[in-house]
Amino acid sequence: METNNSVTVKEVTPKRKKQSIFKNQRVTRGIVDAFLYILLIVLCLIWIFPIVWLIANALRGESTGPVRYLFPKVLTLDNFKNLFTDTEMPYLKWFINTLIVATATSIISTIIVLLTSYAFSRLNFKGRKGLMKLLMILGMFPGFMSMIAIYYILKAVGLLPNENTPIVPVSNYLISLILVGTSGAAMGYLVSKGYFDTISKSIDEAAEIDGANKAQIFWHIILPLSKPIVIYTALTAFMGPWGDYIFVATITRGRTEAWTIARGLYDMINGGQEKLGRYFTLFCAGSVLISIPITALFVFMQRYYVSGVTGGAVKG
Amino acid sequence: MQTNGMSQKQKSKFSLFFIAIGMWFVNLFKAVGAYFTKIGKGIARFFVNVYKQFITGGWRTKISHFIMGLGHALLGRPIKAIIYLLMQVGYFIFMFIPGGGIYWLGKLRTLGTVAVEYTSECTMIPPVPIEECDPDFITYSKPIYKDNSMLIMLFGVATLIVTIGFLIFYFVQVKGVYQAEKTYVAAKKAYLNSGKEEKFVNPLPTFKEELNSLLNSRFHFTTMAIPTITITTFTVLPLIFMILLAFTNFNKHNGPPNKLFTWVGLQTFQNLFSSQGTNSFGQALGKIVQWTFIWAFFATFTNYIFGMILAMIINRRSIKAKKVWRTIFVISIAVPQFVTLLLMSQLLKDNGPLNFTLMQWGLIDKQIKFLTDPILAKVTVILVNIWVGVPYTMLITSGILMNIPNDLYESARIDGAGPVRQFMKITLPYMLFVTGPYLITQFIGNINNFNVIFFLTQGGPPTGHLGQATYGHTDILVTWLYALTVGGDKQEYAIGSALGIFIFLISATITLILYSRTSAAQQEGDFA
Numbered sequence: 025m026e027t028n029n030s031v032t033v034k035e036v037t038p039k040r041k042k043q044s045i046f047k048n049q050r051v052t053r054g055i056v057d058a059f060l061y062i063l064l065i066v067l068c069l070i071w072i073f074p075i076v077w078l079i080a081n082a083l084r085g086e087s088t089g090p091v092r093y094l095f096p097k098v099l100t101l102d103n104f105k106n107l108f109t110d111t112e113m114p115y116l117k118w119f120i121n122t123l124i125v126a127t128a129t130s131i132i133s134t135i136i137v138l139l140t141s142y143a144f145s146r147l148n149f150k151g152r153k154g155l156m157k158l159l160m161i162l163g164m165f166p167g168f169m170s171m172i173a174i175y176y177i178l179k180a181v182g183l184l185p186n187e188n189t190p191i192v193p194v195s196n197y198l199i200s201l202i203l204v205g206t207s208g209a210a211m212g213y214l215v216s217k218g219y220f221d222t223i224s225k226s227i228d229e230a231a232e233i234d235g236a237n238k239a240q241i242f243w244h245i246i247l248p249l250s251k252p253i254v255i256y257t258a259l260t261a262f263m264g265p266w267g268d269y270i271f272v273a274t275i276t277r278g279r280t281e282a283w284t285i286a287r288g289l290y291d292m293i294n295g296g297q298e299k300l301g302r303y304f305t306l307f308c309a310g311s312v313l314i315s316i317p318i319t320a321l322f323v324f325m326q327r328y329y330v331s332g333v334t335g336g337a338v339k340g
Numbered sequence: 341m342q343t344n345g346m347s348q349k350q351k352s353k354f355s356l357f358f359i360a361i362g363m364w365f366v367n368l369f370k371a372v373g374a375y376f377t378k379i380g381k382g383i384a385r386f387f388v389n390v391y392k393q394f395i396t397g398g399w400r401t402k403i404s405h406f407i408m409g410l411g412h413a414l415l416g417r418p419i420k421a422i423i424y425l426l427m428q429v430g431y432f433i434f435m436f437i438p439g440g441g442i443y444w445l446g447k448l449r450t451l452g453t454v455a456v457e458y459t460s461e462c463t464m465i466p467p468v469p470i471e472e473c474d475p476d477f478i479t480y481s482k483p484i485y486k487d488n489s490m491l492i493m494l495f496g497v498a499t500l501i502v503t504i505g506f507l508i509f510y511f512v513q514v515k516g517v518y519q520a521e522k523t524y525v526a527a528k529k530a531y532l533n534s535g536k537e538e539k540f541v542n543p544l545p546t547f548k549e550e551l552n553s554l555l556n557s558r559f560h561f562t563t564m565a566i567p568t569i570t571i572t573t574f575t576v577l578p579l580i581f582m583i584l585l586a587f588t589n590f591n592k593h594n595g596p597p598n599k600l601f602t603w604v605g606l607q608t609f610q611n612l613f614s615s616q617g618t619n620s621f622g623q624a625l626g627k628i629v630q631w632t633f634i635w636a637f638f639a640t641f642t643n644y645i646f647g648m649i650l651a652m653i654i655n656r657r658s659i660k661a662k663k664v665w666r667t668i669f670v671i672s673i674a675v676p677q678f679v680t681l682l683l684m685s686q687l688l689k690d691n692g693p694l695n696f697t698l699m700q701w702g703l704i705d706k707q708i709k710f711l712t713d714p715i716l717a718k719v720t721v722i723l724v725n726i727w728v729g730v731p732y733t734m735l736i737t738s739g740i741l742m743n744i745p746n747d748l749y750e751s752a753r754i755d756g757a758g759p760v761r762q763f764m765k766i767t768l769p770y771m772l773f774v775t776g777p778y779l780i781t782q783f784i785g786n787i788n789n790f791n792v793i794f795f796l797t798q799g800g801p802p803t804g805h806l807g808q809a810t811y812g813h814t815d816i817l818v819t820w821l822y823a824l825t826v827g828g829d830k831q832e833y834a835i836g837s838a839l840g841i842f843i844f845l846i847s848a849t850i851t852l853i854l855y856s857r858t859s860a861a862q863q864e865g866d867f868a
Binding site for chain 2: 064094139142149159160164169177204206238240242266274293322323
C-alpha cells in the first residue's frame with residue numbers, strides 16, 4: 025500500500041510543474057517560432073542570392089564583362105541569342121556533345137552498376153567478398169592520378185591524336201569520354217547493392233521454384249521492384265558529364281569542337297582577362313540554360329535521391 | 341578527495357584510450373599478417389594442386405597442359421576446345437610477333453636506351469641521294485623516335501596483365517579437363533561394366549548447356565565480364581602504371597619522346613618527404629597535409645551539423661509551408677556545382693561586386709580579401725562549401741530525422757530534458773548511428789574534394805614558396821597533385837605518382853579505422 029502511494033505522488037509532481045509553466049512555454053514557443061522564421065528567411069536569401077545574381081547577369085545588356093555593381097541597368101535577351109551565334113564559343117556544339125556523352129554514359133553505366141550490384145547482392149560465387157573489397161580499394165585512389173595513363177592508352181589505341189594520326193574526328197573524343205566515364209561504373213555498386221539487399225530473398229526463391237533462371241529473376245523481378253534505384257543510378261550518371269571538367273580538359277586539350285559544356289564555360293571565366301571581359305554574361309546565360317533541364321531532372325529525382333542515398337548508406 | 345578521485349578516473353580513462361589505440365594497431369598488424377599468410381598458403385595450395393593434376397590426371401589432362409583445349413576435343417566437346425585453342429594461338433601471336441609482348445617486356449628492364457636519332461637529309465634541289473650530296477646541304481634535323489619510356493612501361497604492364505589473364509584461363513582449362521576426364525572415365529567404366537546395349541551417353545554438359553548456365557548457375561560470369569574488362573583496362577592498368585611511375589625519375593627534363601626516363605628506386609619518395617635539398621617537396625607536403633585535414637574535418641562536420649539543424653528547423657511541427665522552404669534550398673543544388681563555384685569566385689573577387697556593394701552601403705571601408713588573404717581564403721572556402729553542401733545534407737537527413745521514434749522524445753520530455761539535451765542525447769547519437777558510413781565517405785570525399793578548391797581559388801593565394809614545389813594557401817593534396825602534373829607546366833609526374841600513392845594510403849587507413857569502429861558499433865544491435 026505504502027509503495028503504491030509513493031508512486032502516485034511521484035507521477036503527479038511533474039504534471040503539476042508542467043501546468044504551472046504551461047503559459048510561459050507557449051510564449052517562449054511563439055518567440056522561438058518567430059525567430060526561426062526570420063532565420064529561415066535570411067538563410068533562403070543567402071541561398072537564393074547567387075542564383076538571382078546569375079540570372080541578373082545573364083540578362084544584363086550594358087556590358088559583357090564582370091562589373092562592380094550587383095544588378096544590371098539594361099535588361100536584354102541578347103546574351104541567350106549570342107550563345108548560339110558566337111563562333112569562338114560554339115555553345116550549341118558543346119551542348120550536343122554533353123548530351124551525347126551524358127546519355128551514353130548514363131545507359132551504359134546504369135547497366136553495369138545494376139548487374140554488378142545484383143551479382144554482389146544475390147549471387148553466391150567464389151571471390152565475391154574479395155572482389156567487393158578490391159573495388160572499394162580501387163575507388164580510393166584519386167581518380168585523376170590515372171588520368172595521364174588513360175590519356176596515353178587512348179592515344180596508343182588511336183582514339184586520340186598520336187604521331188601517326190595528328191587529327192582525329194570529334195566523335196573519337198566523345199567515344200573516349202564515354203569510355204572513361206563508364207569504365208569505373210562498377211565501383212559505384214554500393215548504393216544499389218544496399219537497395220537490392222532490402223528486397224526479400226524469398227521472392228527469388230519462389231521464382232526459382234517456378235523455373236526462372238537467375239537472368240530472368242534479375243530482369244523480370246528485381247528490376248521492376250527497384251525502380252527508384254534504377255532511376256537514381258541513371259540520373260546521377262546522366263548528370264555527371266554536365267559538371268565534369270578535369271577529364272574533359274585532359275582528353276580534349278585544345279580541340280574546341282570536342283569540348284563539353286563544363287569545359288567551355290570554364291574557359292569563358294578562366295580563359296584569361298580578355299575572354300572574361302567578352303564572355304562573362306554569356307557564361308551566365310549558358311549556365312542558366314543548362315540549369316533548367318538539370319533542375320527539372322532534379323525535382324523529378326528528389327524523392328528517389330533521398331531513398332537511394334539513405335538506403336545505400338544504412339545498409340551498405 | 342572528490343576532485344582527486346575525478347582526475348584519477350580521467351587518467352585511467354586516458355590510459356584506457358591509449359591502450360585501446362595500441363591494441364587496435366596490434367590487431368591491425370595481426371590481421372594484415374594473417375591475410376598475407378592466407379594468401380601465401382593459397383598460392384602454395386594452388387601449385388600443389390597443379391602438380392597433383394599433372395601427375396594423377398589421365399593422358400588427356402597431360403596433353404592439355406601443352407595444347408589448350410585438346411583434352412576437351414578428345415572428350416567430345418569440340419567447340420569448347422576450339423575456343424581454348426584460339427586463345428592459346430592468339431596469346432602466342434601477341435607475344436611473339438615483332439613489336440609484340442616479348443619486345444616490350446624485354447625493354448621494361450631499362451625503359452629504353454635510345455630516345456631519338458636524327459637522320460641526315462639532303463636539301464639540295466633537285467633531290468639528290470645523301471651519298472652524292474654536298475656537305476653544306478646536309479641537315480640533321482629530321483628526328484626518328486626510337487624508344488619511348490612511357491609506351492614501354494604502358495605496353496610492358498599491359499603485356500603482364502594479358503599474361504596473367506591468359507594464365508588464369510590456362511589453369512581453368514587444365515582443371516576443367518582434369519575434372520571432365522574423371523567424370524567421363526568413371527561414366528565409361530560404369531557403362532562398360534553394366535554391359536548395356538544402347539549407345540554410350542557423354543556425361544559432360546554440351547556447349548549449349550554451358551551457354552545456358554551462364555544465365556543461371558554461372559550468371560555472375562556474365563554480369564561481371566564487362567566490368568572486369570573495363571576496370572582492368574581503365575583502372576587497374578593505369579593504376580599499376582602510375583604506381584610504377586613513382587619509382588622512376590619522370591619529369592619535365594626527361595619526358596618522352598625526346599628523352600628517356602628510368603628506374604630510380606625510392607629516390608622520388610625521398611624527394612617528396614625530405615625537406616632538405618633543392619628539389620625536395622617535404623616542406624610543402626607537411627603544410628598541405630595539415631590544411632587538407634583541417635579542411636576535410638570542417639567541410640564534413642559544418643555541412644553535417646548545419647544541414648541537420650536546417651532539416652530540424654524545417655521539420656519542426658509549428659513551421660508552415662515545409663515544401664516551399666525545402667524547394668528553395670534544393671534549387672541551389674540544381675545549378676551545377678562548377679557554375680556556382682565559378683560564379684562565387686567572380687562575386688568574391690577583391691574588386692568584385694560584393695566588396696563594391698558593401699563599400700557603397702558603407703558597411704566596410706576597405707576591400708575584404710575573401711580569396712586573396714591566406715587565412716580569409718581558407719575561411720571563405722569552408723563557408724562556400726557550406727553553401728554548396730548543406731542542401732544535400734538537409735535532404736538526406738530530413739528523411740532520417742522523421743524516422744526517429746517519437747516516443748523517445750516524449751519520454752525525454754517527461755523526464756524534463758530540454759531541446760539541447762534532447763538533441764545531444766537522442767537526435768545526434770541516432771543520426772550518427774544511422775549515417776555513420778555516409779559521414780565516413782563524406783570525409784574521404786572531402787580529402788579528395790577537388791572541385792570546391794579548384795574552381796574557387798585554384799589553390800591560391802600563392803605562398804611565395806619557390807621552385808617546383810610551389811603551392812597555394814588553399815591547396816589540398818589533390819589540387820596540388822593536379823598542379824604538379826597535368827595542370828600547368830611543372831610536369832612532375834614521378835612526384836605526382838608518389839603523392840597519389842600517399843593520398844591513397846591516407847584514405848585507405850582512415851576508411852579502415854573508421855569502418856572497423858562503426859561496424860563494431862553496429863554489430864552490437866540496432867539503436868534504441
